[in-house]
Amino acid sequence: MRILALLSLLLGTFVVAAPRPAAAEPVRVAEFLADCPFSHRLPDDPIVFPGLPGASHMHSFFGSRVTNAHTQLSDLLNGATNCNPAVDKSSYWVPTLYRDGVPVEPAIVTFYYLGEGVRDDIIARIQPLPLGLRIVAGNARATGPDSTTISRWSCLHAGHVGASKDFVNCPSGTMLESYLDFPQCWNGRDLDSADHKSHMAYPVAGACPSTHPVPVPKLRQVIRYPVSGDPSRFRLSSGGGFTMHGDFFNAWPVAEMERRVRDCIRPIIKCGADGRPS
Secondary structure, eight states: OHHHHHHHHHHTSOOOOOOOOOOOOOOOOOEEEEEOOEEEEESOOTTTSTTOTTOSOOEEEEEBSSOSTTOOHHHHHHSOBOOBSTTOOOEEEEEOEEETTEEEOOSEEEEEEEOTTSOHHHHTTOOOOOTTOEEEEEOTTOSSOOTTOOOEEEEETOGGGOOBSSOOOBOTTSEEEEEEEOOOEEOSSOSOOTTSSTTEEOOBTTBOOTTSOEEOOEEEEEEEESOOBOGGGEEETTBSGGGOEEEEEOOOOHHHHHHHIIIIITTTOBBOTTSSBO
């Protein structure tokens, strides 16, 4: 300011200091994310069929590059990942999609960690997902779409098609996309259960049930496949589109998960892959 004043005296003019730009307000959405592209494909499932290579239908794996039937938490923590951020060592997997019998891998894979689904006062006390937590969402054994089907299919940039519990006919030039929300209420004790679901629950009326009192971030997997057209040409390795399911093996470093819950989820702030306001 002294320099500006001196210039004003010398030049006989009044120099006005440029105003500082106002800080952008954060987007009020409780969210952080990880972008984890396709890594590899195996007929393995270390949650449902641990130690039994080839015992499962074909899965497409994202994130951790080392996941197979024998994978333990230590393998994930010490192994390579293709996630952005690279601190996310978790493994994610889904049944492989086929078109005319040929496997089709996703073009875009994003995992969102959200506070939505529960009341704001519950968001304010969401706890980090515990290290080593394993969850399966969806029903691989479904025989048809029904009231319990939680996965949805839609078309990227073609919202007029609408969402469905089974494959949809996407216009040429768009992509088939799948959405699946994982449960966000934990029993506070178990990192897994016999059916790989009972230790978790979905909220009821915006709150966690008394049997699963610990709210944690909701994991939402959004997968976009570079295919469109006749849905009769598609199938999953587990069956029809209504059998879409997802598996999650949490290997986020404890401090990184805690920071994102503290800085993004609880205060209801939209963060990017780096866990900072976006």
